[in-house]
Amino acid sequence: MQNYDIVIVGGGPAGLAAAIAAKEHGVESILVLERDQELGGILNQCIHNGFGLHTFEEELTGPEYAARFIERLLEAGISYKLNTMVLEISAQKVVTAMNRTEGIMQISAQAVILAMGCRERSRGALNIPGFRPAGIYSAGTAQRLVNMEGYLPGRRAVILGSGDIGLIMARRMTLEGAKVQVVAELLPYSGGLKRNIVQCLDDFGIPLKLSHTVVNIHGRKRVEGVTIARVDDNRKPVPGTEEYYECDTLLLSCGLIPENELSKGLGIEMNPVTSGPKVNESFQTSAEGVFACGNVLHVHDLVDFVSREAQAAGKYAALYVKNQAGHEEFGDIPVAAEQGVRYTVPNTVNPGRMEEALTLRFRVGDVYKNCYVAVYLNDQRICHRKKQVLAPGEMEEVVLKKEELHAVADLTQITVKLEED
């Protein structure tokens, strides 16, 4: 049995930032377990720029952004294992992992940080009818093939879903010599960042068809075409609106799903809205000493925010290991997401343990214009911030101040909601 103070599952942006922060907060014995052959996670295939504007005030590519953290990890002398799959985490925080050279390992930890990231929603999960030929790729798989292996998945593509990876791949496929005919989006708005729609579609003359979906896939061996139709307000295809697109490739960018099989194995309480664990202000899950951050917790748009969140998780894991987590004279106050706010992270806040300022991240369920983000402590509104546009594709945040929470006697609930005025 190997022993570490903190074991971090995943060496992507979340795992890296968490590890570095934990070290900075005084924990020496840290191990990062990464299933792929290099650190950096999905950033390695994100060769476009736009990463790090918040963190470094520069526009970096994904690999460059990852490299900055990897360098710091190496400088800090933090241990890591590559090509290593975590098979199980026990309630006693014994991590079972496996690789070629060391076989099956049992690693005992004081604290575990979950940073496994997410996976893409597949064609099957979307129930798209039709044949099942070659040429149907999730956008991320295509991105890996193009950017890391140098292979072009197809020459004429249709993209379903306007998530950021889909938008980025529309541009990438075009630059690599493919013709991207159309991006279809089921919803009446895009789930991607505005800047990606402009830079990846508009700049290349690729049409975006909102409220459209793929209703049939043609071709028995290789995709020969897809049929796209308009959908009504209930997202059901409207008969008579079908259009056939000849293509050899269908890329899917229809949402990401946090990869929480290990968390579920641990019996951690999950949030059905995010498909990630429920966490408190310290990013600790319902399993004591098990923390979560990054896309395994909730899907982010910007890696900068993943890094920030993971730094906090790493710090709190370090405090937990050193037994310096805040005092327990306060209870955990639940945070309710209401009126257009789909969820918040964290799910509870302990005014005793929290920092002077705590960032609450959330997403809205629809596109809202000229409304207010409101935060209530019990019935008392402490924040009322006007927003011109709020969209499901952009993560929002509000900051809670410790002094404000302490000022409310008998605080039982924090509420985040949208208000019209």
Next chain:
Amino acid sequence: MYDVVIIGAGVSGCAAARELSRYQLNICVIEKEEDVCCGTSKANSAIVHAGFDAPGGSLMAKLNVEGNERMEELSKELDVPFRRNGSLVVCLHEEELPGLKTLYERGLKNGVRNLRIIDREELKELEPNISDDAVAALYAPTAGIICPFALNLALAENAAVNGVEFWFDTEVTGFGRGEGCWNIHTSQGEFKSRYVVNAAGVYADLLHNMVSGRKLHITPRRGEYCLLDRSAAGFVTHTMFQLPGKYGKGVLVTPTVHGNILIGPTAEDLEDREGTNTTQAGIQELMKKAEATVKGIPFHEVITSFAGLRAHEDGHEFCIGEVEDAPGFIDCAGIESPGLTASPVIGSMVADIIYRLEQPRLNPDFTGSRKGILDPKTLSTEEHAALIRTNPAYGNIVCRCEMITEGEILDAVNRPLGAKSLDGVKRRTRAGMGRCQGGFCSPKVMELLAGERNIKISEITKSGGASQMIAGINKDR
């Protein structure tokens, strides 16, 4: 010149090939697809029926019950995942209880053992998620679930090891009569054989009608299915049918032997013998119907949907035997449900027909047992660790959803009749069959396939033929 050419490498053809390989015969299986198990055998309910469905006295009923009885031993001999989980025919309407009784009596007559009708209370105990409308059920403890790919592959591999030749990508285009033999015209040239076994699934009538004046007619009857992730395991533990009646036939909800939940099939007669596309209407229909049997099906756990084609013969009966006006041409046609269950007996029946005609000598080198691809998950931690020390590839997970190691994939590619495509690897190992549907592992499997088969990535296909996975390299034109 072959003694026997078997057309079709589905479960019937491969079962026949294996049974015939017990004799000193020169046997060849020809298959139009690139692998075994590419038609009806790969897309079905994956269940071993108890045998109460088929009409009393029919060949279907006889082979079903016998096949069910033989499956246990065969699955051990061939190392195929099989489990007797029991089936329940659920009656949802009080007034249909007589129908349940009829089914029970038919089952008794067919020789199904341990059948009984259970009341709502016992049913609720067996299946807590049962519909509130359920009034009773026919319980058949002998029914089971099996991996249809593994059975088909095991039969084929074992036949190959015992000397049967396999030709893939070989499509039959016609027949001629030679001297004491059939001349079989194919896309890969002519084959000569003294006997022909027609196990061509939904194409069996076309082949039959090329040689016989007594016409056969098969309708490709599409069945669509939804498959739920293994995280839904335990939602039902028995194979749950609905009692067919005036409210329709219903669909089944069953666990698979690997722990998924399978829902389906619809039934739709087609003309297209390759019409394995799913439809929006079909998937909606089966979801709605399934909800009548059990409540709260976690449809958000659907990881894929697919469709298979039943080879439905007009008389709804297995057509197995030498064709009267075409001596030496043996049909193995109309093999629809319970064909998978019956397949071991279908194979024996075909072999018996040829044995009676030919009286071949026994093959002294025949070996009936076969080991499947080693799944390290079946080992203890110590055994698995020891395996990794001797072969590190068993320590490298390639498919993270199904936890499939590189060792298993290499075995799948390099064993007899090894995998040539991504789907071939998938059917043999389950790599790519999980919740991400190959999103993460397909680039890695492509690389392994290219390396082991010594071919370029651009030649790697999903399922043979023109199903190339990539179109070229970046900026190549």
